[in-house]
Amino acid sequence: METAEARLKRMAMRSWRRGTKEMDLILGPYAETHLAAMPETRLALYDRLLGENDQDLLPWVLGQQEPPEPLAGLIAEIGAFARARLTKTAG
Numbered sequence: 001m002e003t004a005e006a007r008l009k010r011m012a013m014r015s016w017r018r019g020t021k022e023m024d025l026i027l028g029p030y031a032e033t034h035l036a037a038m039p040e041t042r043l044a045l046y047d048r049l050l051g052e053n054d055q056d057l058l059p060w061v062l063g064q065q066e067p068p069e070p071l072a073g074l075i076a077e078i079g080a081f082a083r084a085r086l087t088k089t090a091g
Helices: 004-016 021-037 040-050 054-061 069-090
Strands: none
Touching: 004 021, 004 040, 021 040, 021 054, 021 069, 040 069, 054 069
């Protein structure tokens, strides 16, 4: 059985090592900032999101396609986080 610590470590690593650099740079910082404080239901949803293909995730996060309803709120939060980081970095 996976411990809570091992789960967070696995999810953080999976966030940084996606397969596409774009999703690494979106999910990695998001995970670093949010994973430790997420309640169990949100962790389970994020773990589910990590199972999605990057080719699907990126258009969802960018708002180019509608994400599946169960993931829509989390995807919107991740997109807003990424845009805020980008704005802060550019400014």
